[in-house]
Amino acid sequence: MLFDLQPKTKREDLYDREKELKEFQNAINLGERLVLLLGIRRLGKSSLLNVALAESGMPYAKIDVRSLYFTHGSIPQEILARKILGSLLSTVSTKKSLRLRLEKMLNSIRGLKVSGLHVEFERKPDLAEILEKIDSWAEKEDIRAIMAFDEAQYLRLSGIQYDGLIAYAVDNLPNVTFVLTGSEMGMLHDFLGLDNPKKPLFGRYAREIILERFNRKQSMDFLRSGFEELGTEVDDGDIERAVERLDGIVGWLTTYGYLRGMRKLSEKEALEELFQRARALVSEELSTLIAYSRRYGLILKAVAMGNGTWSTIKEYVEFRGGPINDAKFSNLLKNLVKYGYLEKKGNEYSIPDPVVGKVVEGLQLTPR
Ligand SMILES: Nc1ncnc2c1ncn2[C@@H]1O[C@H](COP(=O)(O)OP(=O)(O)OP(=O)(O)O)[C@@H](O)[C@H]1O
Ligand SMILES: [Mg+2]
CATH class of the missing domain: 1.10.10.10 (Winged helix-like DNA-binding domain superfamily/Winged helix DNA-binding domain)
Structure with a gap:
């Protein structure tokens, strides 16, 4: 459903973003090691990431860095390692022999025990070593392993030199692709420092996919298609006025569509509720x-x-x-x-x- 408020996970629920999905796939096909997915808040980065990962056909780990940071107040290596392994193992869980070979590879790390989806550390994990093993496994399988960090700029607040770790992986692990999204684009750029000679990733190449807002025509079409999907009749005048107020920010358009199509609110009620929600959200x-x-x-x-x-x-x-x-x-x-x-x-x-x-x-x- 187009107006589902959760970040989308399936291609059929994602409106457009064809060009971005193609570009992502192209980067993966070319074996690129660093992909950045950038855009202001509520433009659909997480949704695009979810769908692009699912469509890639490759095993991946996806970490929501923002929520990890807010849950723990920092991002310790052990928690990050656990998340990466848990996520990666679950994306290969249906491919038994592939999963077993990954399990075997990981179990060759001293102090790490993996069985099914269960991960146990007998001592502080070394993320670089874990990534090396994932790389070797991917090489043997002739696939790429994708490490995706949603809202990666929060890694800079962790007190750990994750930029150094990413630089090490980008330079030395040819079968791993890092995908980083960021709504605080400048902060993500500062953290990575691709053009800062003092930073470990200086001079490295990154594919940048920049999400733009929908144009007026797309925004109207998005709302129309969503209402049609729900069988809700909404006047073109209402749709025009909504796009006038909300612009092509898909997050707000989705909220508006949900309030009218699912909650059955009138135009006035829906806009009032939307701005009330926005006040709470943006103030926070x-x-x-x-x-x-x-x-x-x-x-x-x-x-x-x-x-x-x-x-x-x-x-x-x-x-x-x-x-x-x-x-x-x-x-x-x-x-x-x-x-x-x-x-x-x-x-x-x-x-x-x-x-x-x-x-x-x-x-x-x-x-x-
Ligand atoms: N292409 C799309 N088609 C349909 N719905 C979308 C699309 N992109 C995003 N959405 C919807 O818009 C809202 C915001 O999307 P999402 O959370 O993916 O954006 P985001 O850029 O990651 O936001 P944030 O900056 O808050 O993390 C969600 O309700 C999601 O379902
Ligand atoms: Mg997001």
Whole structure:
């Protein structure tokens, strides 16, 4: 169902994204070792990743790094190793002989015991060694093993040099492909440092697949197809107005479709509920940032209210929050771009998602 709120897992539930799926498959076919799947929030990265992995026909491990980070407050090697092995073993669970040969390969690591889906560590696991064994297994089987990390920028907060581990794998393990997604594109780029001579992945090649929002025609067609699938009659005028408000952000379009098609709400009710949900969601997403500096909130608010240039934004921020020096202010702005909350075109800053813009406009920022 197109309007299912969960990230999609099946090709038939995924609207379009043909070009991106092809590009992903092409990278795998060419044996590329590093693939990045980038895009602001709610554009369907996790859905695309799920479907691309399933369609690849290759064994894979998929780790939701964001939820791992928020569950544990960090990402210890042992937990990551457990997740990788659990996920990989489950994707090969139906292919018995393939799975048994993987099991045998992994059991040759000292201190690691694998049986079926059960993984036991008798001592602290060495992820590099585990990846080496996975690579050898994949080589023997003449397949690629895909290691997919959804929202991989959270790896940078783990206190462990996962960038070094990825660099080691990219350089030395030819049968493994790393796929990393990121909604905080600048943060992911900083973490990887493909163009930073001080970082281990410097100079490495990565395939970048950048997810864009749907255009107006696709957005309308997406809503129409979804309603048709549910047998719900919705006026074209309603659909046009929804796309006007939500733009081509598939996450919001899906929510709107769900509220109208499944919950049977009217246009007005559906939009009200959607913005209410968005307020809760976006406030939560922004809370850590704003707790760190209230000025992040002020900057976003300035932009949401129509201030687009460095100086007009700064003027607003100083008016509401007191003086701030230029360098510090520029740094905050730059970070908001890296987090994907702001977009910079020429000299103009804007909020890429109109729903987020609306929420930010109404944000109550308590005085310090
Ligand atoms: N191509 C698509 N066709 C149909 N529904 C989609 C598509 N892409 C995403 N969705 C839906 O949009 C919503 C957001 O998708 P998803 O979680 O995959 O996006 P995301 O970019 O990973 O979001 P986040 O940044 O929050 O992690 C979900 O409800 C999902 O089912
Ligand atoms: Mg996601």
